[in-house]
Amino acid sequence: MDALELPNGKSNGHVSIKTPPPSPSPFRNSKFFTANLRILVTGGAGFIGSHLVDRLMENEKNEVIVVDNYFTGSKNNLMKWIGHPRFELIRHDVTEPLLIEVDQIYHLACPASPIFYKYNPVKTIKTNVIGTLNMLGLAKRVGARILLTSTSEVYGDPIQHPQTEEYWGNVNPIGVRSCYDEGKRVAETLMFDYHRQHGIEIRIARIFNTYGPRMNIDDGRVVSNFIAQAIRGESLTVQEPGTQTRSFCYVSDQVDGLIKLMEGENTGPINIGNPDEFTMLELAENVKELINPDIQVKKVGNTPDDPSQRKPDITLAKKVLGWSPKVTLRDGLPLMEEDFRKRLGVLKN
Numbered sequence: 001m002d003a004l005e006l007p008n009g010k011s012n013g014h015v016s017i018k019t020p021p022p023s024p025s026p027f028r029n030s031k032f033f034t035a036n037l038r039i040l041v042t043g044g045a046g047f048i049g050s051h052l053v054d055r056l057m058e059n060e061k062n063e064v065i066v067v068d069n070y071f072t073g074s075k076n077n078l079m080k081w082i083g084h085p086r087f088e089l090i091r092h093d094v095t096e097p098l099l100i101e102v103d104q105i106y107h108l109a110c111p112a113s114p115i116f117y118k119y120n121p122v123k124t125i126k127t128n129v130i131g132t133l134n135m136l137g138l139a140k141r142v143g144a145r146i147l148l149t150s151t152s153e154v155y156g157d158p159i160q161h162p163q164t165e166e167y168w169g170n171v172n173p174i175g176v177r178s179c180y181d182e183g184k185r186v187a188e189t190l191m192f193d194y195h196r197q198h199g200i201e202i203r204i205a206r207i208f209n210t211y212g213p214r215m216n217i218d219d220g221r222v223v224s225n226f227i228a229q230a231i232r233g234e235s236l237t238v239q240e241p242g243t244q245t246r247s248f249c250y251v252s253d254q255v256d257g258l259i260k261l262m263e264g265e266n267t268g269p270i271n272i273g274n275p276d277e278f279t280m281l282e283l284a285e286n287v288k289e290l291i292n293p294d295i296q297v298k299k300v301g302n303t304p305d306d307p308s309q310r311k312p313d314i315t316l317a318k319k320v321l322g323w324s325p326k327v328t329l330r331d332g333l334p335l336m337e338e339d340f341r342k343r344l345g346v347l348k349n
């Protein structure tokens with residue numbers, strides 16, 4: 001007896017397939033690479049985030065997903081990656097939950113310049129607390145390793161100088177900067193509680209003042225202010241007293257440190273910064289000499305709770321990450337000047 005043919009082309013026990021199987025989905029052929037790691041960068045459209053994305057994308061085994069709400073960041077910073085098969089950009093606010101499958105999370109999303117984080121302080125706290133909770137929840141669900149970009153501001157107006165990671169800080173809990181520095185302190189606490197309670201793999205970087213190309217021209221932070229002012233021929237606005245100090249790290253060094261921390265075995269917190277310390281008056285003199293010797297330096301009023309001194313002790317970073325910064329301020333400033341001149345459309349004489 002002949003095999004009985006069924007409507008789907010198969011037979012009742014005897015093999016008799018009339019039509020060939022459908023060809024595989026054309027999307028199968030578009031998977032021409034196998035990614036080893038899928039990496040999420042929150043705040044990846046911002047200054048440090050976009051430089052980090054550039055470095056991560058250099059590795060052909062990485063797939064990078066950026067989420068950003070564009071509060072201080074911009075698609076322009078990621079233009080060269082838009083449309084790349086290993087890259088994805090999502091407009092998303094980290095204060096809302098995110099469902100996604102990733103292996104690593106670099107959690108940078110948070111306004112960083114004082115004028116922007118003070119603009120909507122409640123939103124800054126929500127970003128630091130609810131945003132970090134959401135990213136930790138995501139890390140827990142998918143088993144991803146998560147790195148938080150914390151800040152030297154967790155040391156407040158430090159009494160210990162230079163600052164080691166053991167120092168607990170001197171922070172005003174109710175001041176105008178608290179949304180940021182207390183927000184980051186809670187974010188660090190959440191990271192450690194998820195680590196202890198749920199075994200999440202965490203990394204915490206305490207970043208010290210980082211500068212470089214792609215900072216917003218009107219970002220309000222001191223290096224971008226001075227460079228834009230020098231190029232425009234305006235006076236450099238040194239906030240009083242001018243003897244307060246900061247230690248400036250070039251962005252490529254910062255990104256090296258963050259990647260080493262993520263790849264290494266130490267949870268942190270680890271200071272990532274350049275220990276070369278300058279007063280604001282010294283910074284202004286450097287900018288003047290390198291960019292425009294004709295400009296004036298003028299003293300202007302300061303804002304409350306401005307830390308009077310800041311310098312990282314990077315012994316731990318050197319020891320456990322084998323990391324130390326390479327770019328001096330005098331080498332980094334001209335690189336930033338070049339970028340600012342291009343964007344401002346003012347060529348060097």
Ligand SMILES: NC(=O)c1ccc[n+]([C@@H]2O[C@H](COP(=O)([O-])OP(=O)(O)OC[C@H]3O[C@@H](n4cnc5c(N)ncnc54)[C@H](O)[C@@H]3O)[C@@H](O)[C@H]2O)c1
Binds near residue numbers: 070094127208
């Ligand atoms: N640059 C520094 O000197 C410095 C120092 C210490 C710590 N940090 C930390 O490093 C990170 C990056 O700083 P940056 O200098 O690149 O600042 P940035 O302002 O250029 O970048 C922050 C990015 O986060 C995005 N963002 C803000 N709130 C968000 C939200 N709710 N949801 C999604 N995206 C959001 C912004 O749009 C922006 O793209 C921040 O977490 C900051 O606190 C920076």
Ligand SMILES: O=C(O)[C@H]1O[C@H](OP(=O)(O)OP(=O)(O)OC[C@H]2O[C@@H](n3ccc(=O)[nH]c3=O)[C@H](O)[C@@H]2O)[C@H](O)[C@@H](O)[C@@H]1O
Binds near residue numbers: 207223302
């Ligand atoms: O590195 C850090 O941990 C933190 O440092 C900075 O905060 P701050 O150091 O106050 O940054 P700036 O606004 O650049 O101010 C630095 C110093 O320059 C002074 N300043 C600022 C602007 C200006 O035009 N002139 C001027 O003298 C300020 O008074 C302050 O003493 C960043 O804003 C934070 O994102 C970051 O977390």
